[in-house]
Amino acid sequence: MAKRIDVSDLNIYYGNFLAVEGVNVSIEPRSITALIGPSGCGKSTFLRSINRMHEVIPGGRVEGKIVMDGQDLYGPDVDPVDVRRQIGMVFQRPNPFPTMSIYENVAAGIRLNAKKMKKSDLDDLVERSLRGANLWIEVKDRLNRPGAGLSGGQQQRLCIARAIAVEPDVLLMDEPASALDPISTLAIEDLMADLKERFTIVIVTHNMQQAARVSEQTGFFNLNGVGQPGRLIEFNPTEKIFSNPDEKATEDYISGRFG
């Protein structure tokens, strides 16, 4: 299931504007990789380029290579839709489909792709995904109620259930807990620890304690100034980043000297 991702010499553009420059990184399977850095440094942009969500934005394009277990994600014959089936994503703001019930939201990946599946299998999948997202006990009696009626933290876990229901190889999370209170955040973090047994997880976060708590590897993004491209300054095991980073800039950021 979980796959390894190798990024080499990746440049990411918005139109003619170079947003992220020269990223080289290897993301290990069955682990959590955290990306930290100040606002606007390109960590979300980089995350979105991994499952080709970046090119949804008009003018968005990349140069370089992203290889997942030997498969070049930006190869000429690769359908971005297929890439996104293998690499799921959870967004900053919980975004359940407002027209769908809790059940339908979880089943959305199957239903929207018009995959045929027996009702009982689908029921199993929904239950498994909701259990996987630690939400089953709270919603099992109201699966047919609208997903928008849940609390913010529950909605975010619903979105995670929706993302893991399509059984991707990699799960990208773009500040998944930044809109949530500490208790919901804790629930999401516990969940990530469970999920990393099955998925490769990449998480963007503004919260350095969170990165330190959950991740094995940490990448620090930074930019030299406004209008300059963002760069991956340092990529190391989380313990090393937070105790004895190689780069001065990383140490400054982590110790709160800027950003």
Next chain:
Amino acid sequence: MSQISTASVATGGSAPSGPRRSERTGRLPNWALWACFAGAAVVVGALWPVFDLNIALFVLYTVVLGTLAVYLLTRTTEGSRRATDRLVTCLVVSAFGLAMVPLVSLVWEVVSRGAARLDGEFFSSSLVGIVGEGGGAYHAIMGTLIITALTTLISVPIGLMTAIFLVEYARGRLKRAITFMVDVMTGIPSIVAGLFAYALFAIFLGPGIRLGIMGAIALSVLMIPVVVRSAEEVLKLVPNELREASYALGVPKWRTIVKVVIPTAIAGLGTGVTLAIARVVGETAPLLITLGITNATNVNAFDSRMATLPVYAYYQLTQPGVPPQFATDRAWTAALVLIILVMGLNVVARFISRFFAPKSGR
């Protein structure tokens, strides 16, 4: 020195501190404001014989005088800030009242004159063999319903797809060009649309041709831009996050549009379409050219003339026959039925938006 102290006493005893120096702190009871208007009415009423007023002038002078009285009274007791507030309130309410005058009087006039013939016969018989009394608008009502249905059938798919293209796919120069064309189409005078449809069919079927479908096409020219505009606005309101959530599940773009964007926007789309129908249902000029009028019932839109309610009303009023009373009554009733139709459509639109709106479930 003594002058300054009297001034501060006159401001109601509040300490003259900082910028708010001359605020009066008195408080007017609510009835005082109504009393102003009542007094104004009495004064103007007393002047009625002197100036030979009518009811409209009476109301106008009363409102002006009452507003003035409220302003001056408030200014002397509660200060200039409250006075300005009251003045603007009076102006806004007066403007609202003024705007309601034509609407209310129109509805009143049409209902009072049209109610006389709002009977079973009006809805069940046509004008075949009718010279004076009796007769109805069955053929015109059927004609209006058929033409409107055909127009909707043509306009809604074209309009919706154009809107989807504009919001989801088009960008740059092409998008601007289409938006501009739609804007231009919105402003086309309806008679031009009628002439266009007439000229189009005259090329193939010869001059003097009158068909129901011609009317539907003429009305489509008017309805499509309205549908595009309203659908575009509604589709733009669908949060981008939902599209991204769908893409991230590996759903292709077209499926995202069909299964996520449109269901989310369905309430607004339904409302927009219904209001667009209401907009064209009473259109007269293009139908005058393309459909003509007939006294018999014709439900085949591809064969000869058809009657419609607006054109029916027009001909009943302009060519009433002798005596004119009966035809004039029918014209008013046709107008009333049209208004009821449009009001009905607006009510339907409200129900659509309430019924289909995404539910929060709390």
